[in-house]
Amino acid sequence: MKDIVMDRLSKMEDLQQRGMLRNLMSSVFLGVVEYQEELNRQIERRVFEEVGNQDSKYDIYAAMCxxxxxxxxxxxxxxxxxxxxxxxxxxxxxxxxxxxxxxxxxxxxxxxxxxxxxxxxxxxxxxxxxxxxxxxxxxxxxxxxxxxxxxxxxxxxxxxxxxxxxxxxxxxxxxxxxxxxxxxxxxxxxxxxxxxxxxxxxxxxxxxxxxxxxxxxxxxxNIQRLELKTGGFPVPAADRVNFEHALPLRSSGLQHGYLVDINDDSIRYIKRSPEELTVVSTRDKSDAWQVLKVVEPVGTSMSKLSYALMSNRQRDDFISNYGRRQGQVVRSKGEIVRIIHSFAVSEWLELVDVEIRPPSARPALTYELNRFITDEVRVDNGKWRMCLKFNYRESGRELGYLAEDMMSFLVSEVQMSFPEYRCEGEWA
Known part of the structure; x- marks a missing residue:
């Protein structure tokens, strides 16, 4: 808008009128424009912060030495x-x-x-x-x-x-x-x-x-086992039955993710805030709690890894973050492409095609990474197969013996969104 105003002013031949109009525009109109632009930027920042990737603290990184x-x-x-x-x-x-x-x-x-x-x-x-x-x-x-x-x-x-x-x-x-x-x-x-x-x-x-x-x-x-003690005495919960145990996190790092390693039925639920975990439990005594700390990776590590670092990290962009917040899955090839491209692993593999095929007992090239997730509604026998065809990208040649494993990871993520099919991966 500023450029348009300056362009119009430069075309005025009457210098006196140009000066008067320039003073008027700079004192009133341009101030309104700048104010509106700042409001637009604030709205944009708010939208992106609300739709941001809140689960990035729980990205799991894996390697071997x-x-x-x-x-x-x-x-x-x-x-x-x-x-x-x-x-x-x-x-x-x-x-x-x-x-x-x-x-x-x-x-x-x-x-x-x-x-x-x-x-x-x-x-x-x-x-x-x-x-x-x-x-x-x-x-x-x-x-x-x-x-x-x-x-x-x-x-x-x-x-x-x-x-x-x-x-x-x-x-x-x-x-x-x-x-x-x-x-x-x-x-x-x-x-x-x-x-x-x-x-x-x-x-x-x-x-x-x-x-x-x-x-x-x-x-x-990147999971470290810790024992954290409560920062005070248990407080009665709102239901007047359970107790709230607050675990302060500042000393162990606020940038990391934390999971309470639950091994009994005394814990009802867990609340999170930026600086503490609150365990709502039937216990009325302040105890030490077993916690899994999902450590945020740092780029200054002095240790050299013998094997490549892998992760389930997803891209931090608006479309991917917005899609993760939705409760419904769009039943389309475009949604499958979005799921696959949301992961950093897609830098190595490219989805070429998706085919729906009848059931078959033929063993697949890929394997299921989430076998422990049970589906009491659907049975695996007789499911139609969703075959995902992949190609190497230029950078994917370095995968070597891990190529089928990376493909299995992507196929397993698609399987979670499309449980009515038996998802399989293959080379195009």
Missing amino acids: RREEWDPLHEYLFPMIPEDTGPRSIDLQSLVARLKEGEELPLFSFFLECPYPVIQELLYSDRTFRGELVTSGGRHAIQIRLERNMTYIREIEKLYHVFLSNGLPWRTINHPYAYKFVNAVLVGGELQLGEEEEVQEITVHLEEYEEYKRTDLVPLW
């Missing part, structure tokens, strides 16, 4: 299982006794650095491999079978239930490393062990799969 490279002072990454950072120990006598009774005993786990279809092929083959158990008394030949390691997948499932108990919406966890661990299960061997023998080394050879085997790796995520 070698055990000898684990940094206990890392700013935001912590072991999914704290015991992974320590040495392993095996009770030989218990091992031999259980083996004699016909039990199969997992000895240790390791990581397979290969595409997910290769892991599926290996596990479904039900093959056995030769190994060796080295003790202080000698060497013993053993037979090993591989099975999927569910330890880290169960940790993700536990986190899902914590999110539900805290009244927060669940988003699929993008932790591809957790799905590539397998257990080496002892199924037989020549074990004649003495009481004083100790395990020194266990080896297993996977034949043509040996090149994929990686040992002594620790899966990480």
Whole structure:
């Protein structure tokens, strides 16, 4: 508007009239225009703040490192299982006794650095491999079978239930490393062990799969376990039945997300404010509470990661934020594209097409990351398939053996919005 006014003034030939009009416009009209523009900016800021991504404090970041490279002072990454950072120990006598009774005993786990279809092929083959158990008394030949390691997948499932108990919406966890661990299960061997023998080394050879085997790796995520104490005495709640326990958060950082790790039925609900968590519970005593701190990543980490950092972070733009706040899902291909493009992972993969196909028992290229979410209304058998076709973007070539896992993450997010279909991913 200012430019239009100045353009009109510059075209006036009568200088006296131009001066009078310029004084009039600058003293009255331009002030009104500036005031209106400032109000428009305030409205715009208010809209964007109200529709902002309020759940960004609960983005889960995941990575992995070698055990000898684990940094206990890392700013935001912590072991999914704290015991992974320590040495392993095996009770030989218990091992031999259980083996004699016909039990199969997992000895240790390791990581397979290969595409997910290769892991599926290996596990479904039900093959056995030769190994060796080295003790202080000698060497013993053993037979090993591989099975999927569910330890880290169960940790993700536990986190899902914590999110539900805290009244927060669940988003699929993008932790591809957790799905590539397998257990080496002892199924037989020549074990004649003495009481004083100790395990020194266990080896297993996977034949043509040996090149994929990686040992002594620790899966990480940005969740720290804390014990927080209430900042005072419990206060009776508004219902005059329960009590409110306030957990101050200033000392542990207001920029992080916090989840109360609930393991009993005494907690009714949890309220949040910028500086504290309020636990409404039947307990009338002030106790310490187990809390999961979702640490906000920082870009100044001095620790170098052996494996790439992954996350379920969504883009912080208006359309994505507004779409997440809506209670309804638009049943269209455009909505599917919006869901997929809202994640940072879409920088590597591009959705090319969506096809609806009849039910089939053929195994899919992708896998479901939210198997623990049960649907009591719909049954999986007989569902029509929604096949999502992907292509690599230019930057996606670096995904390597994680390509199917990234595709599975995106497909699992679409599955949550379209439960009437069985969503599958494939390459175009």
